[in-house]
Amino acid sequence: MPMTTLLMVIGFGAATSIVVGIGQRLRLPWPALMVVVGIAGAFIPTFADVTIDPELILPLFLPPLLFAAAQKTSWALFAIRWRTILGMAIALVGVTVAAVAGSALLLIPGITIAAAIALGAMLAPPDPVAVDAVAGTVSIPRRIMSTLQSEGLFNDAASLVIFQTAMAAALADTDVDFGSLAVAFVLSAVVAIAIGWLVVFVAWWVMERIDHTVARSSLLLVLPFGVYLLAEHFHASGVIAVVVAALEVRRRDVEGNSAERVTQATTWQVLEMLITGIAFGLIGLDLRVVIETESSDLGRAVLIGLAIAAVIIVVRFVWLLLSMLLISKRIREEDPDAAPLNVRDSVLMTWGGMRGLATIALALSIPQLTDTGEPFPGRSYLLVAAAVVLLVTLVLAGLTFPAVVGALGIDDEAEKERRQTEEIAKRAYAAAIRQIQSDDDLPDDVAEALRTRFRTLRTQLLGTPDDQVSAEKATEFKENRQRLLAVQKRAMQAARDEVLRARRERGIDPEAADKVLRRFDLQAVLQS
Secondary structure, eight states: HHHHHOOOHHHHHHHHHHHHHHHHHHTTTTTHHHHHHHHHTTTTTTTTTTTOOOOHHHHHHHHHHHHHHHHSSSSHHHHHHHHHHHHHIIHHHHHHHHHHHHHHHHHSSSSOOOHHHHHHHHSSSOHHHHHHHHHSOOOOOOOHHHHHHHHHHHHHHHHHHHHHHHHHHHHHHHOOHHHHHHHHHHHHHHHHHHHHHHHHHHHHHHHTTOOHHHHHHHHHHHHHHHHHHHHHHSSSSHHHHHHHHHHHHHHHHHHOOOOHHHHHHHHHHHHHHHHHHHHHHHHHHHHHHHHHHSSSSSSHHHHHHHHHHHHHHHHHHHHHHHHHHHHHHHHHOTTTTTTTHHHHHHHHHHHHHHHHHHHHHHHHHSSBOTTTTTOOTTHHHHHHHHHHHHHHIIIIIHHHHHHHHHHHOOOOOOOHHHHHHHHHHHHHHHHHHHHHHTTHHHHHOHHHHHHHHHHHHHHHHHHHSTTTOOOOHHHHHHHHHHHHHHHHHHHHHHHHHHHHHTTTTTTHHHHHHHHHHHHHHHHHHHHH
C-alpha cells in the first residue's frame, strides 16, 4: 500500500505538469482540471483503495501552500483592510456555519445540533490556495484578489476551532459550549501569533549565521511545517502561526541578496505548483470514494448537498452586498480599492469562494462511531454534502470562472497596476542615484558609470528613457528596444549553447562550465 501511495503521488505530480499546459491552451483553471483527473484516477483499480490518513492531509499540504500564499501580501495591507478581512474570515464564517447548520437540521434526518455545526464549520472556509490558483489563469483586479487571498488565509483558523469544538460535543452527545468556543479561538490565535513570530525570530538568527544561499533557502522550506506542527502541539492555530511566519519572513527580508531571492522564488514556484496539483488530485480521488461508498440514499444526499451549496452561495453574496453598502466613507478614503466596490465585484467574489483542502480533510476525519458506540449522526449525508459542495464551488466554479469574469466585463485594471509598477521603479531609481551622490569618495568617472548603469536598469523597467519624451520618440525608442532585446536574446542563447558544447568536451570540468552557465542564465532572467 505505501508503494501504491507513492506511485499515486508521483503520478499526480507528473499529471500536474501536463494539466498546467492543457489549462493554458484551453484557458481553463488547471487546479479544477486536476480535480477531474483525480476523480478519473479513482476508477483505476490500482488507485481505487488508496487513501491518505485524513490527519496527515492538512499538516502535509496546508503549511507550504499557506506560506507561499501569505508571502504575496503584507502587514501593511492587513493594517488597511483589517475590518474587511476580519469580517469575511471570522464573521462570515460564523454566519455561514449558522446557515448551513440550520439547513442541515431541516434537511438531514437524525442529525444533532453539534453534528450540524460541524458540517457548517467544514463547509464554511473558502480555500486561499484554490482561489489563488484558479484566479491566476484570468486577469482580475489585484484589489479583489488581495481581499480573497487575505480572507482565505485566516478563515481556516476560525473554522477549525468551531469544527473541533462541535465534533467533541457530537462524539460525547452533549451541547456545544459557545462560551468555551470563543475563549478557545482567542487563546488559539494569541498563542499562534506568538509561536509564528518566535520561530521566525530564531530562524532568522540562525540564517544570519549561515553563509550559504541554498542552505538558507532549505531552512525556509521546512519552516512552515515546523511552525504548523509546533502550534498544533500547543493546541494553537497552525494556520495563523504559518501566516504570521510568512508575513514576518517578508518583513525581515530587507537585506537578502538577489541570488538568494531568485533561488527562493524559483524553488517556491515549483514546489507550490506540484503540491497544489497533488492536493487537488487527491481531492478528486477522495470525492469519488466518498460519493460511491458513503450513502445508501445517494440521490437524496446529493439533493441535500446541492441545497446546502445554494445556501452557502446565497449567504456569501448577501454578505458581500451588505459589505458594499455598509463600508463607510471614511474607510473608502483610507482604502479606495477596498473590495467589493459594486455588484459586479460581489458576484465575482461570491463565485471565487471556492472550497478545497480543509473541507475534504475535515470531512474524511469524521469517525463512524461516537464515544458511546452509536453511529455518528448523519455521517453519510455529511460526507456526500461535503463532496457536492466541493464539486459545485471548486470544479463548477473553477471551470466557469473565466467565463464569469468575461460576462461581468470586469476591467483587469492593468493600466492602474502598470502605473503603480512604474512609480515603484522610479522610487528605486531615485534611491540608487541618491546613494551614489552621497558617496563623496567616489571618483567622477565611476559615479557616472554607476548612474548610467542604473539609468539603463530604469529604462528596462519602465520601457522609456525619460519621463518627458514625446509620444513619437517613445514609440521609436520602444521599437528600437524590442529589436535590441531580440538580438540580445539570440546572442545570449549562442553564448549558452557554446558553454553547453564546452561542457560535453573531454578535459572540461562540468562544474566549471555550470558556474559560467548559471551566470548567463541569471543575466537572461534579469533581462527578460
